Amino acid sequence: MSRAFVKEGDGSLEPLPDLPISSQPNFVTARGLAALQARLRDRQEALAALKARAERLDKLPEAAAERDIRYLEARLKSAILVEPPASLDEVAFGxxxxxxxxxxxxxxxxxxxxxxxxxxxxxxxxxxxxxxxxxxxxxxxxxxxxxxxxxxxxxxxxxxxxxxx
Missing domain, CATH: 3.10.50.30 (Transcription elongation factor, GreA/GreB, C-terminal domain)
Structure with missing residues (x-):
């Protein structure tokens, strides 16, 4: 096999491309905000578990978790909590x-x-x-x-x- 196609390096991966972020305002309900926070905690825990593995030859799961964490942190940073109106006179967000x-x-x-x-x-x-x-x-x-x-x-x-x- 030709060495021309073998990438030399330290075994680390390039970061995965970020997940696309919507250009729409990030309106969230209280339930949606709680779900985003829970998803972020879950991915952070998963990343910690992946990094604690004895055998870490496959770095792709870690890169995917890091990408997901970047996405969730961006979504939480841009979140605009919208409380539903008390009145039920007309259809509205939430x-x-x-x-x-x-x-x-x-x-x-x-x-x-x-x-x-x-x-x-x-x-x-x-x-x-x-x-x-x-x-x-x-x-x-x-x-x-x-x-x-x-x-x-x-x-x-x-x-x-x-x-x-």
Whole structure:
């Protein structure tokens, strides 16, 4: 084998490229902020465990943990905690909304990006559905502009999100 393709060095890896950070403001709910803090603690503990291994030939897991820690620290530094409004007069960040449309009823919660999970009905405030819902009141009809065509939804209920577990 040619030595031209073998990198000489001390066995350390170059840092992995940083995870992309959204250009949107980093609005977070109290639950989302707590989740980010917990994820950071978990990754810091994982990194400490990786560095304590007797056999450390594979440095990739350490580099991945360091990259994740940089991302989480940046997200926490830019976090803007938004308390949900006490009033349930209109849909806003941090609230849940039940809507009815041609395909039935569904609940959505408007959350920060790091907390968003479509499977749980958690959407970001800049998602097209959230933009259609924010500011809507009970009984209002909103138009959700989707790539597959516009969908009209009626706002049936506005509620506070579940508290932090």
């Amino acid at each position: 609230l849940r909304v039940r809507v009815a449309g041609p395909q039935g009823e569904a609940w959505y919660e408007i959350t920060g990006e790091d907390e968003a999970d479509p499977a749980l009905g958690r959407i970001t405030p800049h998602a097209p559905l959230a933009r259609a819902l924010i500011g809507a009141r009970l009984g209002d009809e909103v138009v959700w502009r989707r790539p597959s065509g516009a969908l009209t939804l009626e706002v049936l209920e506005i509620a506070h999100a579940d508290p932090i577990p």
